[in-house]
Amino acid sequence: MPDIQKAQAEAKQVLEMFSQAADGNGSVKSALDEINRDRETFRNDPQSFNIMLETVRKGLHDEKLLPRLSVIYAKENMNLMGNDNDQISDRSFWLYRKAQYRDMNVVEKSIVHTLMSKFAFLKHAASDPEREDNKVDRKDLDTALKLFREGRQRAIEHQEKQERERQQQEYEKQAAQHLITSLLKDNGSLFTRLWDYKRGGITLESLTAAETTDNNNPRYLSGAERQTSYRVRQMFKELSNNDQLITQEDLKLYGSRYGIKI
Secondary structure (H helix, E strand, O other): OOOHHHHHHHHHHHHHHHHHHHOOOOOHHHHHHHHHHHHHHOOOOHHHHHHHHHHHHHHHHHOOOHHHHHHHHHHHOHHHHOOOOOEEOHHHHHHHHHHHHHHOOHHHHHHHHHHHHHHHHHOOOOOOOOOOOOOEEHHHHHHHHHHHHHOOHHHHHHHHHHHHHHHHHHHHHHHHHHHHHHHHHHHHHHHHHOEEOOOOEEOHHHHHHHHHHHHHOOOOOOHHHHHHHHHHHHOHHHHHOOOOOEOHHHHHHHHHOOOOOO
16 A cells, blocks of 8 residues: 555655745755655655655646746756757757656656747747747746746746747748749749649649649659649648639739748
C-alpha cells in the first residue's frame, strides 16, 4: 500500500521550494534536485513517489506557478538550451528536449511544456516584434519573468495572440510565394500547361485535363508540379475571385495581398 501521508508531506515541501523559486527566493534546480532525492527515499515504494509527483504537478498548475517557473528553468539551463551567445532558437530548444525529455519526471515535463507554450511570446518579450533573429535571449527571459510576476496575464496573452497572427501571416505569405514561383518558373512552364486557351486562363476543366494527361504520361508533371496543381484546385475559388477562371491578373492580385510583385 502506498504511504499517501508521507507522499503528500514530501509534495508539500517540494511545492514550497518551487513557490520560493517563483518568487525569486530559490531555484527551480534545487526543487528538481529535491524530487530526485525523493526518488531515492521512495525507491522501494514507487506508488508513493508517483503520488508525490502528481500532487506537485497539480499544485504547480493550480497555483499558477508554471509560467514563472518555466522562464526561470530556461535561465538556469541556458548553457544547455541556448547557443554560445546565450540565445535559444527553435532548433536549440528542440534539440534540448530531444536529448533530455526521456529522463524528465512529470513535473519537469510540465515546466518544459509550459515553456513551449510561451516560446512564441518569449521571442519578443523585450524587443521589437519585427526583430528578425527570432530567438530568446536573457533580456527576453528577464522581461517575461517580470511580467509574469506582475501578473500581467492579459497583456501577455494579447502579445501571444499577436505573435501567432504574425506567424500565420508569414506562413501564408511563404505559401503564396511558393505557389506563384512554382506556377511561373521556367517562363511559366506549369502555368502554360494548366492553361485553357479557349477561356484565356486556368479553369477546373483545364486542371482536370492536365491531371488526366499526367496520369497517362507520368512525366508530364513533376512531383512538385502535381502538388502545385492540387493546391491550385484547392484554392480555385480564392485565386479566381469566384469567376471560374484564373488569369494572370488574378495571380497578380493574389500576390499583391502578401506584398508579392509579379
